[in-house]
Amino acid sequence: MKKKETEEKEKLPPDEQMRLDLYDWIQSLMVALVICIALFIFVVRVIDVSGSSMFPTLHNGDKMIVSNLFYKPKYGDVIVFKTDTYDPNKALVKRVIATEGQEISLDFDRGVVYIDGKPLEEDYIAELTKTKLDFIGPQTVPEGHIFVMGDNRNASTDSRKKEIGMVDTRMILGRAFYVAFPSGDMGWIN
Numbered sequence: 001m002k003k004k005e006t007e008e009k010e011k012l013p014p015d016e017q018m019r020l021d022l023y024d025w026i027q028s029l030m031v032a033l034v035i036c037i038a039l040f041i042f043v044v045r046v047i048d049v050s051g052s053s054m055f056p057t058l059h060n061g062d063k064m065i066v067s068n069l070f071y072k073p074k075y076g077d078v079i080v081f082k083t084d085t086y087d088p089n090k091a092l093v094k095r096v097i098a099t100e101g102q103e104i105s106l107d108f109d110r111g112v113v114y115i116d117g118k119p120l121e122e123d124y125i126a127e128l129t130k131t132k133l134d135f136i137g138p139q140t141v142p143e144g145h146i147f148v149m150g151d152n153r154n155a156s157t158d159s160r161k162k163e164i165g166m167v168d169t170r171m172i173l174g175r176a177f178y179v180a181f182p183s184g185d186m187g188w189i190n
Contacts, residue, residue, distance in 0.1 A: 043069050045174065047080050047091055053150030053157065054078070054093050055126050057189065063181040064093070064189065068174035073099055073146050075115070078189050080173040081148075086163040091173060094148035094158050095124070098141045105138035106160075113149075114138075124190065129153040133160035144169050 012020070040046070049062040057078065058064070066080050073079065077096045082088060098104045098115050105114045111128025113120045131154040141147050145166040150156025159165055179185045 043067060045080075046180065047093075047173070047176070049093055050090075052155055053152050054095070055152040055155075057095075057124055057151045058093065058176075058179065059185055061182070062179050062185050064176040065178040065180050066174040066176045068172065071172070071175050073169060073172065073175075075099065076190075078176045079146075079148065080176055081167050081171045082173065083164055083167065083171060085165075086157070086161070092157075092164070093176060094150050094156070094167075096146050097149050097159070098147040100141050100143045100145055102147075103138050103140045104147050106132075106135060108132050111153075124151050126152040127154060131160070133157070134162040135160035139166075141166055146172075 010017070044065050044067045047064050047066050049058045049060060049064060052060055064080075073096050075096055075098070078093065079096055080091050080093050082091055086092070097113060097120070103116050105117075106112070106129055107114070108130055111130050113122065113129055129149070139147070145168055147159045148164075148167055149158040149160065157164065159167065176189050178188055
């Protein structure tokens with residue numbers, strides 16, 4: 001069928017051929033634009049990092065690619081979420097430390113985080129966890145919730161703070177998986 005259309009098109013005057021080619025290009029661009037818009041609405045988002053609570057993993061001003069497609073939170077994931085009790089207009093970026101059913105305790109004297117009685121090996125943090133905020137533990141993460149902390153532990157407002165507390169998994173906007181800008185920070189997020 002394409003061959004027949006091409007042959008018919010070649011019989012047309014040059015200005016008519018050019019008009020049809022232009023129409024094809026515009027149609028192709030519109031389809032590509034609709035696909036891109038749908039992709040960024042339903043599959044991925046670009047979210048800015050604001051602040052230093054995730055340093056050294058993320059820096060203020062980084063632009064991350066975030067997706068919630070088929071996402072189930074697990075330890076170590078860097079996520080973006082909202083909370084009604086802290087700042088409902090602001091998306092927060094933190095690392096998942098514990099998921100539902102796990103017990104979390106913190107030894108602020110030694111700076112160690114324990115999950116189910118075992119110390120975490122946290123090579124991603126800026127410094128040991130010395131800031132208590134409002135945390136009283138040990139605590140067990142309730143069903144449908146997670147416990148999150150920033151990588152810059154002593155400069156992070158996270159689940160240790162009463163206004164954030166355990167994060168409802170329905171409030172998660174997605175998992176951050178790639179820094180897209182600036183170019184010096186580009187790369188996969190671990």
